[in-house]
Amino acid sequence: MIPVLPDIDELVTSALREGLPGVTVRVLWPEDWQHALPLVVARRVAGAAISPVGLDAAVIDVQCAASTRREASALARTARAVLLRACVAQYHGVDGYLSHGEDIAGPFEIRTGMPEPGTDLFRFQASYRVTARPL
Template sequence: MRPVLPDVDALVVDAFRDGLSGATIRVAWPEDWTDRLPLVVARRVPGGSSNPLGIDVALIDVQAAATDRREASRLARVARVVLADACLKQWQGPDGYLSRFEDVTGPAEIRTGEPTAGPDLFRFQATYRVTARPI
């Protein structure tokens, strides 16, 4: 039987939960997001590739949000370092581990989309390529 691809979302979210203190970490925007700031939302987006050995090269969208622009910017930049370090250290979860990190875009401020940006919500977005391998 061929290896099953690891759950990349779970690996990334768990790595953020371990490495980022003081921020809520989610794979999707919670309905009560205003009560959860500062917030990091990280999830796989279309793109990337996999192979028969169960190696998954995934694109990860990371959004950092806070009530202050500087805080949101710093959170996005720290999240980048946390994810890069998790890949370097080969962060392991129940079904796989992270092994490579590459910048694709960002972090850059976004002022469009949902939730709507305003004087008390600032969001920064970045996309990273990570490799996940099965155990």
């Protein structure tokens, strides 16, 4: 039997919410982002199942935003630690576990794209590979 893979976006955002109290954690950028700061937007952008028995390796894009560069940088570095610790601890969600995590790129400041950066918005981006398995 081939199992249904866990919802990695849900696993990652749940782990980040638990580890980042007071921070808004979403899968997509909210339209009212100004009122959601500090903000972490995390979602799967690539990856594939690496085993027919249910191991899924996903590339996760994590963007951290705050009203100052210092805050955004600190949030990005803290989000990294929270996510990788959740993988080491095999964070348990509603339909699976995180089981491995590693850096791919970042965190680094991004000064382009939407929403447009400015004196009230600073963003840092990073990519991680996380592995998950179903319950």
